[in-house]
Amino acid sequence: MDLSKYNHNHHHHHHHNHNHRVESEVKTHVTYKNGTVLIKLEDNNGNPPELTILHEKEMHFIIVSNDLEKYYHLHPEEQQQGSYAVNQPLNDGTYQAFIDIVPKNKAYQITPNALQIGTNETSKVKLEEDNWTKEHNGKTVTLSSVDAIVGEEVSLTFDTHGEKPDPYLGALGHVIIVDEDVKQHIHVHPASEDTTTFNAHFSKPGMYKIWAEFKFGDNVNVYPFILKVKK
Secondary structure, eight states: OOOOOOOOOOOOOOOOOTTSOOOOSEEEEEEEETTEEEEEEEETTSOOOOBOOBTTBSOEEEEEETTSOOEEEEOOEEEETTEEEEEOOOOSEEEEEEEEOOBTTSOOOOOOEEEEESSOOOOOOOOOOOOSEEEETTEEEEEOOOOEETTSOEEEEEEOTTOOOBOBTTBSOEEEEEETTSOOEEOEEESSTTOSEEEEOOSSOEEEEEEEEEEETTEEEEEEEEEEEEO
16 A cells, blocks of 8 residues: 555545546557556557546556455555556466546546456456445445445445544545446545545446545555445
8 A cells, every 4th residue: 555645635526427438549558567657648649648646646646456355555656757666476377457547638438447467367256245234454434325326426424433533535434336347447546635525427337346445544444345236
């Protein structure tokens, strides 16, 4: 986990309607070598796109294993125009990398970049709903019962059991959602800067894995939950 120092400016960004897929004008390329992940961005003319700051960073880089067991939320640094790198040793297996960026004046759609490390391939799995309370480093978080329906705004409310999280990436938490097939990265936005409620939209029914990140002191704790989204 990248725990570099954060400054707590508040940035809010609203993405376009998630149900209308746009033709992405930015190509992404992800490679891995000796514990470092390299990301290359270029527009349709081969030029590096300029990025907008989103939740205090130019790039949020999510890597998940095909079985959704391993999860990394990283913030690669620009090495030269259009090229970014971040140190993150990965075990052999198959991963999908999602590059969450907001290029200036260019349409962009997040799509998974397959990343195969070594020769052992990781199979995708069927997710099953599990419990709604998770504990990590002595801090407990409960996801309130939710009726998630396609096309409707789904409010995800996390109860931190009386312990208020510290600001993290411009909010009181950060939530990432990926579908069971590891193809969709769902945008989630905090309802406000000082709440642990987040709003999500789902365009397809099915099973999804949620990673909720909350910062307590110096630790960013990650809490995984499984959600079923109905038609």
